[in-house]
Amino acid sequence: xxxxxxxxxxxxxxxxxxxxxxxxxxxxxxxxxxxxxxxxxxxxxxxxxxxxxxxxxxxxxxxxxxxxxxxxxxxxxxxxxxxxxxxxxxxxxxxxxxxxxxxxxxxxxxxxxxxxxxxxxxxxxxxxxxxxxxxxxxxxxxxxxxxxxxxxxxxxxxxxxxxxxxxxxxxxxxxxxxxxxxxxxxxxxxxxxxxxxxxxxxxxxxxxxxxxxxxxxxxxxxxxxxxxxxxxxxxxxxxxxxxxxxxxxxxxxxxxxxxxxxxxxxxxxxxxxxxxxxxxxxxxxxxxxxxxxxxxxxxxxxxxxxxxxxxxxxxxxxxxxxxxxxxxxxxxxxxxxxxxxxxxxxxxxxxxxxxxxxxxxxxxxxxxxxxxxxxxxxxxxxxxxxxxxxxxxxxxxxxxxxxxxxxxxxxxxxxxxxxxxxxxxxxxxxxxxxxxxxxxxxxxxxxxxxxxxxxxxxxxxxxxxxxxxxxxxxxxxxxxxxxxxxxxxxxxxxxxxxxxxxxxxxxxxxxxxxxxxxxxxxxxxxxxxxxxxxxxxxxxxxxxxxx
Numbered sequence: 001x002x003x004x005x006x007x008x009x010x011x012x013x014x015x016x017x018x019x020x021x022x023x024x025x026x027x028x029x030x031x032x033x034x035x036x037x038x039x040x041x042x043x044x045x046x047x048x049x050x051x052x053x054x055x056x057x058x059x060x061x062x063x064x065x066x067x068x069x070x071x072x073x074x075x076x077x078x079x080x081x082x083x084x085x086x087x088x089x090x091x092x093x094x095x096x097x098x099x100x101x102x103x104x105x106x107x108x109x110x111x112x113x114x115x116x117x118x119x120x121x122x123x124x125x126x127x128x129x130x131x132x133x134x135x136x137x138x139x140x141x142x143x144x145x146x147x148x149x150x151x152x153x154x155x156x157x158x159x160x161x162x163x164x165x166x167x168x169x170x171x172x173x174x175x176x177x178x179x180x181x182x183x184x185x186x187x188x189x190x191x192x193x194x195x196x197x198x199x200x201x202x203x204x205x206x207x208x209x210x211x212x213x214x215x216x217x218x219x220x221x222x223x224x225x226x227x228x229x230x231x232x233x234x235x236x237x238x239x240x241x242x243x244x245x246x247x248x249x250x251x252x253x254x255x256x257x258x259x260x261x262x263x264x265x266x267x268x269x270x271x272x273x274x275x276x277x278x279x280x281x282x283x284x285x286x287x288x289x290x291x292x293x294x295x296x297x298x299x300x301x302x303x304x305x306x307x308x309x310x311x312x313x314x315x316x317x318x319x320x321x322x323x324x325x326x327x328x329x330x331x332x333x334x335x336x337x338x339x340x341x342x343x344x345x346x347x348x349x350x351x352x353x354x355x356x357x358x359x360x361x362x363x364x365x366x367x368x369x370x371x372x373x374x375x376x377x378x379x380x381x382x383x384x385x386x387x388x389x390x391x392x393x394x395x396x397x398x399x400x401x402x403x404x405x406x407x408x409x410x411x412x413x414x415x416x417x418x419x420x421x422x423x424x425x426x427x428x429x430x431x432x433x434x435x436x437x438x439x440x441x442x443x444x445x446x447x448x449x450x451x452x453x454x455x456x457x458x459x460x461x462x463x464x465x466x467x468x469x470x471x472x473x474x475x476x477x478x479x480x481x482x483x484x485x486x487x488x489x490x491x492x493x494x495x496x497x498x499x500x501x502x503x504x505x506x507x508x509x510x511x512x513x514x515x516x517x518x519x520x521x522x523x524x525x526x527x528x529x530x531x532x533x534x535x536x537x538x539x540x541x542x543x544x545x546x547x
Contacts, residue, residue, distance in 0.1 A: 020072055020106070027076050030096030032109065037061070037098070049112055058114070059095060061107040062175070075106075078175060085151065085174055090144035092164065092173045113164035113171050118223070119232065121165040126230035127414055131261065131294045134227050138264075140170035142286040145220060148174065149213050149282045156211050158219035159197040160226055196233040197222045200249045201276050214276040220285065221271025222254075228264065229257045230409070255383040258390075258412040263292050344388050347378065348398065351385070352444075355401050359451050360487060368408035375410075386411035397444050399426040400452035407455070407464070416465030423459065426452020427476075453480050454487055461500065474501025 024031050037050040037059075046063040064075065085091050093111040100107060115121050118137075122129075129137075141163060148155060153174070155162075164171040195203070199215035222233050233254050234244060253272055256265050267288045273279050280288070354374050358367040375382050386405050389398050403422030406415045426448050453476060459465050461473035474495045480488035495502050497509035 023072055023076065024097055027079070029076070029079055032096055032098045034098050034101050048107070058112045060110045060112040061098065062110060062173075063100070063105045063107050065105065079108075082175055085148075085153075088144060088147045090140060090147075090170045090172055092171045092175075094175065108175060110173060110175070111166070111171070113166040115165035115168065117161045118163040118165060118170075119160040119226075122160070122226065122230050127409070135264070135289065135292055135294060137170065138224050138227050139286065139289045141220065141223060142282060142289055144170060144172050145216060146282045146286050149216070154211055154213055155216050155219075157197075158216050158223065159194055160223055160232070161194075163223070195245050195248065198248075199276070200251075200274050203245055204249045212276070213281065214279045217271050217279045217282060217285065218273075218276075220282075221268040221279075224264070224268035224271065225254050225257075228260045228268075229254070255381060255387075257383060258386060259415060259418075261292060261294065263288070344392070347380070347385075348389055348392060349444075351375070352398055352401055352448075355404065356447055356451065359454065368404075368410065371404070371408075372410060382411035384411070396425075396429060397441070397448055399423075399429070400448045400455060403452065403455060407459075416459070418465075420456070420459050420465030423452045423456040427456045450480065450485055450487065454485075454491065457488075457491065470495075470501040472501070 021031050036053055038053050040048050040050040040061070043049050043060070048061040048063075049058060050061050051058050079094065082091075082094050086093060092113070095109040095111070098107050098109060099105065145155065145158070155172075155174075162173065164173065197219040199211060199218045202211055202215055226233060251274060253269075256269075267285060270278075270280055271285060351371075351374065355367075355371060358370050372382065375385055382405075386402070389395060389402055389405075392398070395402070399422045403419040403426065405411055406422065407419035408414065429445075429449065457473045457476035457480075460469045460476065462468065474492070477488045477491040477495060481492045493509045494500070496505045498504065
């Protein structure tokens with residue numbers, strides 16, 4: 001009896017498949033056998049990457065489940081709707097349908113984006129993107145959203161994971177957008193996309209209103225900020241979904257990245273306004289983006305609403321004006337990490353002390369990670385930390401650290417030219433010793449100058465923010481070493497070891513490494529060990545190297 005039931009179920013399944021495939025054929029929807037694909041690999045969730053055996057074309061396969069709620073008629077209507085939208089270059093192409101073997105899962109076949117999601121693309125390529133490239137991405141997204149809204153289609157869950165990149169161009173999957181989605185608390189499990197991108201008015205009163213075009217505008221505003229920063233929104237927040245939801249509803253937004261064109265900042269802050277009626281429509285957003293011209297003069301006529309206190313150095317003043325750093329723009333609307341002025345001063349000085357320690361101990365490749373972790377452990381926002389340092393009345397004591405933030409993209413977009421300028425200020429700044437009776441301030445000045453000079457030479461050595469000049473780098477290291485800098489002496493030894501800007505002399509390098517290894521400098525001790533192991537400047541002795 002059970003055998004007969006099994007045969008009956010298999011017969012019913014076969015008939016269902018026949019009916020489905022016949023219906024697809026009548027609608028001229030291509031159907032492919034699953035065996036026509038190879039190298040099928042799961043990408044994420046219910047999406048796979050596969051290769052057509054005959055053409056070797058790479059495609060994406062997305063599982064769909066036909067049931068009482070989503071019938072064959074729904075599927076056919078979705079495909080018909082999709083075909084009407086495919087005229088736009090940024091809409092992901094639909095190729096047909098297939099069915100997974102030994103399952104009831106049908107799969108839609110779509111073009112595979114070779115650069116992954118926008119989030120992945122920014123993570124991988126952000127350092128290579130100038131502002132013209134970022135603006136181009138922003139305009140492409142606004143353009144395709146304009147097309148959807150003009151066809152009365154609400155995307156509903158726009159975020160950087162749903163936007164794809166193929167050969168550097170935007171591609172959006174619109175399959176399933178016309179499907180009615182239940183209005184419930186399921187957004188807490190990301191069925192409507194990450195909370196950071198969801199319209200706060202929808203979050204606030206989801207039971208009485210649904211998403212509309214202005215909801216897409218809010219999501220777009222968050223994405224435009226993400227393009228400017230290279231970071232996911234609120235990625236440093238260690239909050240639960242409910243806490244983050246409440247903060248967003250109460251007005252919490254990400255902070256403006258220094259170096260963002262003022263007009264661009266205005267566009268995305270207008271988009272993410274709490275009140276739906278105050279947000280622009282997509283045609284206005286696209287128009288505003290199209291009017292931005294990226295050039296060195298873009299900030300010349302911009303006057304900050306709130307100038308940093310007591311900025312007397314002309315170079316810093318000009319750069320701050322260009323950056324358009326504003327108290328209003330950088331204000332965190334809730335959970336402000338700094339309480340008062342004294343707390344700010346204490347934190348900046350402690351951070352600088354930690355920064356100085358990483359330099360002294362020569363944590364060359366990990367110091368930027370250590371600084372980021374230090375800021376995170378103290379529950380601060382790196383964007384606001386940088387702003388507080390620059391706008392601090394005594395910012396000139398910390399110019400080496402400001403340059404380091406720019407060099408490593410901490411709290412801002414990585415900018416080697418800005419880093420080089422701040423290191424130059426630190427290295428060249430002079431003060432009248434008689435004007436300060438404070439030994440601690442003099443020590444702070446000397447430390448800032450030493451670090452700035454070292455990092456300035458590093459940039460000459462590597463050709464970052466300035467044309468590569470190893471001879472100039474050696475001269476800077478050597479001058480500083482003669483003034484008594486242990487750190488610079490290690491760099492001088494490194495130049496002798498590699499012949500950078502000076503005639504190669506491994507014996508001299510070993511002599512200098514040994515001198516400061518005895519003083520307890522970790523990097524010097526490591527270098528001495530390596531010299532013994534490889535026989536550089538000293539007879540090879542692995543045992544001594546190990547010890």
